[in-house]
Amino acid sequence: MVTELAVDHVSVRFALPGATVAAVADVSLRLRPGQCLALVGESGCGKTVLAGALLGFLPGNAQVSGSAVLSDEDGPPLDLLAATDRQLATTVRGRRIGLVPQSPASHLTPVRTARAQLEEAVRAHHPDEPDPRGRANGVAARAGLAPEDLDHYPHELSGGMAQRVATALALVGDPWLIIADEPTTGLDHHLVEGLLEEFRRLVADGHAVLLITHDLAAAQRVADRIAVMYAGRLIEVGPPHTVLDAPGHPYTRGLGDALPDRAFTPVPGMPPLLTDLPPGCSFAPRCDRVVPECAEVPALPLDTEHAVACHRPC
């Protein structure tokens, strides 16, 4: 059984002709059994790239540094960033870390039914299972699908159904950690509730969940901790109510103020280009609390309940 995922100082850069994209910069976090961490931030801030790095799903021009160590009481620890693709494919993906991908409809094979794909995953992960069909139905039920829903081809599924098929596929291998990338996008209210409930159930069973989302309301309902990402860096980590109701970072405060049931005012300005980050704090050009120290990148304190990377927190 996995005991911890320790992500330390992970940075990801992409080399493009004439430019370098600093997609993730110096991210450190811990995930332990029974925890749900929500990673929030606007699109393009590096959330998905971080998830891709953990699973070895980055394109060839990515330069990754740092470490992401999976500690397992049944074996030696494994650094996901140094592991070979074969190690990831045979021991990590789907088995210890399951991914619910972004826009699931485009991740399903269009020419096979949901059932064919789910039963294939059952046979791959549980070759000794005498009743793959029954097991597939059981996993589908946990994701909120009836057995007959599985007999459709991906194009016959609504967005919400495709989402649930993707969730079922991620649950088949009974992974310790589920990484769900924007799982609530485009779902109706009651489906969001059902999905978040399933995540809570997984967490209660000793799994860990990393929820990548831009939906602050969903993050607040399900997560034990919220980590806010801005321009590739974690800028604030803490309990949901603290982060949303008493934020320390001006950007987090701005995100909260933008909610439609609050002030509904946007954060002024635009996020910086990841190819051309300002020196020092990358939020400084949009910030109304800038002091001279902001020319230095503020560090995120580790091992505190509520950590804020800001020289002049709110």
Added chain:
Amino acid sequence: MPPPVLTGLRAEAVVAGYDPRRPVLDRVDLTVHAGRTTGLAGPSGSGKSTLARVLALLHKPFSGTVHLDDEPVTGYRHRTPHAQRVRIGVLFQQPRLSVDPRMTLRAAITEPLLATGAPTDRADELADLVMLTPDLLSRRAHEVSDGQLQRACLARTLALDPDYLICDEMTTMLDASTTAALVGLIRDYQGRTGAGVLAISHDAVLLNRWADRTVDLSPDGVLAQRVSSDVR
């Protein structure tokens, strides 16, 4: 020609869908009033997007009519009369699928101007309108974030100064700050021009804040019930 008097974009007894035996919408009436924001809510599969496509003149209903300022619409899709086509703007859920990846943002924004033979020197003004910085205009779609791309889509839609704007789950892919920014931009445009807006979303909190009134499409997709929102 005098500017048209804006009386509304109106769907009357619209029956529409993809199979005449099982229409998604069954005799639906909905009016998008000029100068107002009409919210449209309802579960997935209830026909919100189909209704949006009918009102945007992108989908021909099996029966029923759409009136644009009391003028009946005579053709849909490519058969839409030019004068009616350019008066209705649409924003879709996925900006990535709405922009040709080979185009720079500048080309995407000026495309409607080119297509209608209008002067194309308004790109910077339009970009400024949606608060896109000039350096982004030379980028292609994959080089900008979803939020920036949706801003470009809004600039492209506003290029023809539409009298009606149909926003089909426009903010689903966006974070709270970008959502608030885009809704604010649309409200500014509406305040200047008196345009009518149809805001489609499954986010009830957002519609409560954004729309003047919200209409619910029922789950079986056959009847529209009117529910007024009493927020403002």
